[in-house]
Amino acid sequence: MAAGDASISRREVLTGTTAVLGGIAGCTTTLGTRGSTPVSMLAAGSLNNALENGLKPRVDATLQVEAHGSAEVARLVAAGQKDPDVVSVSDLALFASPLQPPWFAEFATNAIVVAYNADTEGGQRIADAGRDGWYRPLLGGEVALGRTDPDLDPLGYRTLFVLELASRFYDADADLRDAIPRRRQVYPETQLVSQFETGAIDAAITYRNMAVERGYDYVELPAEIDLSDPAYADNYATATYELPSGMVVEGGVVNYASTVRHESPAVFDVFDAHVTGDYLTDFGFTVPDDYPRFTGNVPDRVTN
Template structure:
């Protein structure tokens, strides 16, 4: 597959000085987006209104765990214009050939723990106790993770537990903490239990803690899935979902594409182009943008060439 450097992509995205096709789209145009749950606040509260103001195109977003998003598309239950994934490899594995032939990667993220500071779990973290000791000694259900069969954040939590077990020589740690954790099936609701007091903490991406105003302790780089230099280390662990997809540990990379079946493909391509240019907003909301955007596959000229 063809790949392009950050410099060449940015130059192409900036060509023409602005958004390229807004003038030929009516004010009643809308783009439907099916996206990872960790992007709900970003799109609904930060990017959507700005996109509509600049282009006249309204955003219509739905948000689920990325595994669930892929199933909805491949099973024919949802027909969005744009799909946005929290795992670039998962999108390519599931949608290439039959639904799309390209994507643009636009951000990365850090995995760690968001917590309620007025709980025993939070107090121990703030006192400097190692997170793995706090998690191992917490009451069952105190720590929440996303459902690993529906969401990359869920299997990244399990990946992190397994890598931590090796890193810190903690026999049985991953199984103990996984079994004790509450598994939330709706990723956008993962922090609701922390906010209401039903959970003490949750394994989340940094931007999710930022979205909810909660303190966040990142995992060490050796298992926070943010650093490409640790790609080989991340790849030492894997998780197989209930439908048989084996997700090997890898850096967190968000990517987006427009489906070949899109009802509004022009609007979809315009949104992907906008998202790839949104690095300042992404950084302000807890994402990593160094090294992005980058292209993969046969990206349409309308997305990259103005």
């Protein structure tokens, strides 16, 4: 990986940052002064609610969050169209290419689920089919499904991975990856689950945290296909997708990673709270005991 091979695992990070960074050129912000120079973050859409309602109240800096599908986040930064202080994506493969930061921190994991609106007929069909048969109503066209664009968003291509893996796991009569997806099902990641409220969809293939934070019921998928369990990483990797750039991504455990692009005391204060904060579990993410896990040429001020 371009970011390097070194890996550090610890939860006590970023202490003493203010003293170390106090002399950085151009830094006029006093750490702890809300309303001072803002910190900008470009992030995965699935993080948006947690950042806006979980992280913002926990930091002193004025935090400006912009959220998109992670592939779009990576494209915007790599093309020079966005220049945020912090970048957080839902697939660290995007840090191998196209972003290639010198270091990053893995800070949370997730799982793919099938969320549904129990108040609709289609949603109830998903509920009745349950963990062993959720795909059957989707094949029969009995459910209005929502998903995200695989060209813009890891959730989009992970949806295709899950369908491909499910075809084999359930020994289905059809190729679910080919039979279920339709273009009309595609919504932006930041708007996907809210389509339940408009009545546009009955169900959505989404991250668990997105269902949890909206209070929607969901079918928990077997670990063999939900992209959550490292024990099945080799199986997940059998599914692939080619992005418009020509980059081929393969299935793997859902992982979130973040890096700092512009250093200042306020930025590192936000980064610290972002990758170590207990707000993540409050919003439905899973934080393994050894996270945050650092890779690459990590600044001393981050790991000491």
